[in-house]
Amino acid sequence: MKRWVTDLKEFRSVIISKRLDFVDLVLGANSHTLSINLISVKVGLDSEKQKELRQFLRSYIPNEKQGVIQEHEYDDYEDDVSSDDELTEEEKNREHEKVLEDKYQHIPDSVFKRKFLQNIVGNFRASKGIPRDIPCALERNATLDFNLKTKLTDQMQNSPGYKRMMQVRSQLPVFESKDYILDMIKENQVVVISGETGSGKTTQVAQYILDDFILNNRGSVCHIVCTQPRRISAVSVAQRVADERGERCGESVGYQIRLDKQLPRKQGSILFCTTGILLQWLHSDPGLSHVTHVLIDEIHERNMDTDFVMTVIREVLPQRKDLKVILMSATLNAEQFADYFYKCPIITVPGKLYPVEKYYLEDIISMTGYVKMKQRKPRPRQDASYNQFSDMIVPYVLSLRHKFGEVVIDQLLQPDSEALNLELYQELIEHICENEGPGAILVFLPGWDQISNLCRMLSSSSFFSIIGVPKQASEDRDELEFENDEEAEKREIKILTGNKDRQFLILPLHSKMPTVNQSQVFDPPPPGVRKIIISTNIAETSITINDVVYIIDSGKMKVKSYDAEKNVSVLQDQWVSKANAVQRRGRAGRVQRGKCYHMYTKARERLFDDFPTPEILRTRLEELILTIKLLELGKVATILNRIMDSPNPKTVNLSLKLLETLRALDGDENLTPLGFHLAKLPLEPHIAKMIILGAIFSCVDPILSLAACLSFKEPFFMPLGQDKEVMAKKIIISKGNKSDHLVLAEAFRLWEEVKNKKEARKFCWDNFLSMATFRDLRKLKIEFAEYLHEMGFLKSKNSKDESANTNSKNFSVLKAVICAGLYPNVAIVERVQRFTLSGKLEVVVRTPEDGNVKLHRSSINESQLSFESPYLVYHSKMKSSHIFLHDATMVSSLPLILFSHKVYYDPTGKVIRVNDDIAFHCAKDLATLVQELRQEVQKVLDTLVMEPGTVDWASNDQKTKILRAAAELITSEDTTQQKTENDVKEGAKKRK
DNA sequence: GAGCACTGC
Structure with missing residues (x-):
């Protein structure tokens, strides 16, 4: 990639827009060219000016990145900008990049801004098919080679345990194909190994490769990553393989799953991880430069992760000529995967099971x-x-x-x-x-x-x-x-x-x-x-x-x-x-x-x-699209078309549209600053947005509890035949709030209060809660808090920090934040009606998009007798026998007005409208005031997203004042808080 | 008028 720049000012803007994480500064021998990350600049400057330029470069790069600046002489740096066409294309690119940069000109410079711009410009360049050459980062280490080989040969010859293991290993069907597998991997960049359960491929293949490297004195330049679709298999396979090698996890074998890892050494080793972990690495190391072999197991399951990883890796292969990829599948249809990798060879190994x-x-x-x-006889259906x-x-x-x-x-x-x-x-x-x-x-x-x-x-x-x-x-x-x-x-x-x-x-x-x-x-x-x-x-x-x-x-x-x-x-x-x-x-x-x-x-x-x-054909795509954008893979449609089975374009468009509505993407498919944040969080975009707002509105702990429950699983058990008892407990925990989400947050708070005490078990038992689930959820909360801290939205990594929880006990603010996150998932309660036969009551609910829907039996709102506000925000809506809302929170008008995507005043009906179905009576003057407040709040939120920072709820700066005013209004407007003692009792009665 | 597959970052 070459571009010619002669003026220092333009040079500066080129540099600013580049990916400065990896600065490779090449000084041409003729002293007329400088190359930064493959972008050559003919500077036409004398050596003095060049020195100045280099100093500028260094000053621009953040301190922690200084170490990665490489500056070297390149003795034959020819000018290979050959045709005028290419130049024009480059100029076009440059112009487009400038448009992208100008769009965010008003944001002051910051680390966040630079990373963000780098991302959207990178996306743009990727969509033009601009390749990067990525070298392997492993360096040969003769001492390590020697030590590894000595240890292995010594073990083979002398350790009885190892020999015994070897005896077992050699009984596995895959053992007979060992040499063939190794040869095929040497000769091909990609190989498919297909075999049924019991073939031993999952535990053996990586070891064959590693041992072969070690025995050939090349152990130090081998790092194998083997992905598994499930956490449990990543850990158990790693433990099994470590056993077979007479080691514990953490030496030549290790594992990494979310929230838990036991890493092996960096060279001469095998790492088992979940597919999702490999995807996360791609964010920071798009060429997997520290890996020499990638094994992707269970690809026949067609999970979204494995499908997508295969797509990304197929893109990486031409840039990492030394990277070996081994795909492992069940036997049926292995050709499909081989075809996808340009007809790579297939090795088939038999399985071994007792006969069934x-x-x-x-x-x-x-x-x-x-x-x-x-x-x-049922009438035959035609x-x-x-x-x-x-x-x-x-x-x-x-x-x-x-x-x-x-x-x-x-x-x-x-x-x-x-x-x-x-x-x-x-x-x-x-x-x-x-x-x-x-x-x-x-x-x-x-x-x-x-x-x-x-x-x-x-x-x-x-x-x-x-x-x-x-x-x-x-x-x-x-x-x-x-x-x-x-x-x-x-x-x-x-x-x-x-x-x-x-x-x-x-x-x-x-x-x-x-x-x-x-x-x-x-x-x-x-x-x-x-x-x-x-x-x-x-x-x-x-x-x-x-x-x-x-x-x-x-x-x-x-x-x-x-x-x-x-x-x-x-x-x-x-x-x-x-x-x-x-x-x-x-x-x-x-x-x-x-x-x-x-x-x-x-x-x-x-x-x-x-x-x-394949999962990708069965699911919404918002999170995948954000990942594609974060990985700078270019236009969404282009990449999705390269996946083995491309999703329905209609689904793609609906997902893109939702992301635009959430203001995560702009009209050109570029991430917005908010989208950039959302993409980095391992959460659905709605929930990711909710936790950022939780941080801004100083109620982070309960919102993180809720986010963990919604994204992983609820801590409530459902023992057979005891749903009524579970519901009664939930209604008590709800404290009269008509909100399943607050039940989760409250249950969590109550558990955390007692979790280190003796009564914790009794508390869980009495309330049908699972201690084990709570412990997992708590780890998730800690992870979310770390993300928010890293992104700049939290002062401390501790989600319980007082400064981040000023409003955590204010249910009205919590519900407003929930509403802001879940919007536009709003349902409208029409009435509560009684069935004539059974006398049971039913809440009649509809959503603007689906018409009548039902509240699921697991929602505490399914048994409510009355609703002070007709609006329910929900997280999950699914059609089984009917369309059901599985969880719901009743919200009053102000949160909807403040946090919906738009509002307008409708003078004929004297209403302030959120959309065709949601409107509130409101005099014009009041409407104007409310709209102004909304505008101010949105402006504060926008600023905080673009310049991430924490809000000191006690301070008197303008931003905080506006947020505080909003929170106060939300609280005083929330009349739904006042009811309830009676409702609770009646609700419980009805259940019985 | 009649219920809640399973993973993963």
């Missing part, structure tokens, strides 16, 4: 002799799913006539034969218990409903009857000394039995149930007791239960997708993919032979997709 016998619905109906009670049944399933069933009796065929021919029928599950479980050997049974069902129903059915069946509670305790229970056994029993999972010789432990497993962390699930049951685990997809990958021998696979799972036409998220049951079915089957046969019962016909399985729909 497969049964399908036809076998199961036959073996159980199950006959469904004849109901009124839809796609029915057509599929009659076209594909019926012919298959008819072909089975020679094999199965008429009764079985008749069952299978009913159009709803493959519908989820829990009676059949019960029959099958009883059949297994009566006819098969010992071993745990794992049942995969799509969701809460089916799990709780099956548990209830089994509990009330005569085959299983309750005898008592198990001895093992839950993680939370463990820490609790029980005073009241009856209370304990109510929440525990029951052991069930038919007679004294046969006992059963029935365990529901769902991320929101308290069983997830229980040792009961993982440990072998007491002798004579059979475990029956009834689970969601969580047991497919995240939770591994070793003693499972029997799998019952419904073939269904809940899938969240995004309907771009209706602009709403959808959660619905779907048939699983072939890959899911294989994975579920593989959950048996880990330690011994197993059996898998698929509750669908064999013909149905042939209709399954090979893989789940």
Whole structure:
């Protein structure tokens, strides 16, 4: 990249706009050219002037960056600005860059401004396809090479433990391909390794590479990063590999996941991390310069992270010719990934599992002799799913006539034969218990409903009857000394039995149930007791239960997708993919032979997709777009088109539009200063905005509590069949605020008050809260506070610092900040109506975009009798059987007026309008005043975002005065605070 | 009139 500048002033502006994090100053031998980061400048200055220039450069670069200035003579720096065209293009670029810079001319110079400008100019340049050459940062170190080799060869020859491990390792199927794999990696920049569970690829391949480097005296120039989609696998694989090498994590093997790391040495090592961590590194090291090999595992899962990392890495490859990439996938469709990397080679390794016998619905109906009670025949629906049944399933069933009796065929021919029928599950479980050997049974069902129903059915069946509670305790229970056994029993999972010789432990497993962390699930049951685990997809990958021998696979799972036409998220049951079915089957046969019962016909399985729909096609894209912008990858559409499966352009446009509405992007897709902040925070943009406002409005701690809950998970458990009790506790914690968000913030505050005391456990137990979740959430809060501190919005890293919490006890201000973050997610309460039959009350709510929606049962507002203000802001809206708002906070008018995206006065109706659906009666004079206040507040917020700083709530400067005035008005206007004692009681009564 | 898949920074 060359450009010619002769005048010192212009030279200065060129430099200011450049990425000064990596300054590479090249002084041409003829003393006429200077090159800064590949931009050559023909200075035509004498040596004295050049010296001046260099001094200027140094003075401009922030102190901490001085170390990276490299200044060297370049003896053959030719003028290769060849054609006039290129020059013009460059000039055009320069002009455009200047436009970008001028736009923010009014902001005073600061580190933030420079970084921000650097980013948007970089984005612009990337969209022009301007490459950067990135060298590997690892330097050869002969001493280290020698030491590594000595240690390894010594271990190989002398350590009995290592030899024993080697014996085990050499039994893995991948071992036979070791040399071939190493050769292929040497010859190719990208290789796909495909193999099923048990092949050993995840634990072995990285070690083969490292050992090969070490044995060739090149250990110091090898640093392998292996990404895993889940935290648990990153840590457990690292520990396993360290074990195999006779070490602990932190030497040649380490891991890094969010909030936890055990890093290995920088050279001659393997790091296992989550894919998200690798993405974070790309922010500061876009060429992964400290890495020599990237292994991306489980790419067949098609997570957004792995898909996106593959895209970015494919862009990086031409700039990092020495970087090796190894993609690891399940066998089906490995070609798809190889094709994506320009037809790179595929190495296939076999898997190793104990055999798992497969049964399908036809076998199961036959073996159980199950006959469904004849109901009124449902009228066959003439839809796609029915057509599929009659076209594909019926012919298959008819072909089975020679094999199965008429009764079985008749069952299978009913159009709803493959519908989820829990009676059949019960029959099958009883059949297994009566006819098969010992071993745990794992049942995969799509969701809460089916799990709780099956548990209830089994509990009330005569085959299983309750005898008592198990001895093992839950993680939370463990820490609790029980005073009241009856209370304990109510929440525990029951052991069930038919007679004294046969006992059963029935365990529901769902991320929101308290069983997830229980040792009961993982440990072998007491002798004579059979475990029956009834689970969601969580047991497919995240939770591994070793003693499972029997799998019952419904073939269904809940899938969240995004309907771009209706602009709403959808959660619905779907048939699983072939890959899911294989994975579920593989959950048996880990330690011994197993059996898998698929509750669908064999013909149905042939209709399954090979893989789940890639996440990127099922989700909104705001966060991804911000990441693309932060990574300076250029135009969003261009990059998204290069992803293996490009998202729907309509989704892209809706996401871009929302980001513009949030004022995170300008009309040209450039990040705004606010967008730049939001992109750096590991949060959805709405919540990221909320925590920045929390800092500015001095109520950071409760807002961080809320942000952690919304972005990770709520600390409330949902024990089976106790939703009413949970709701009663939530309503007490809400203190009369009609806000699920304040319930979360308050629950957190209450826990933090007692967390180091003895009563913490009792507090959690009494309120259906999880200590384990709280501990994770607290780490998240600490991380958020560190980000805010680093960005300049907090004086201290401590979110509890008094100066950042002046308004933390002011619910009105909290709700206003929540409103500001969640806007434009506003719903309007129309009325509370009574159902004539049951007498139950229902809140009728609508949103401008969707029409009527419902409040979800888990919201405390679903049971409210009246609303002082008709406006509810919400975070999550999802369509299942209806469109549900899962959480909601009632807000009064002023927060909406102050923090919505625009307001205007409508003189005909004498209302101040936020949009077509939200308006407040208001005399003109008052409206003018309110609008002025809004303008002032927005101006303060804009300034604070562009020049990040903390607000001293006690000071008397202009900015603070305006914020304080706003907070005072918000508080006095919030009449909703005054009610409530009665409402609370009535609400609780209604629940009962 | 009738319920809440799962990851991750």
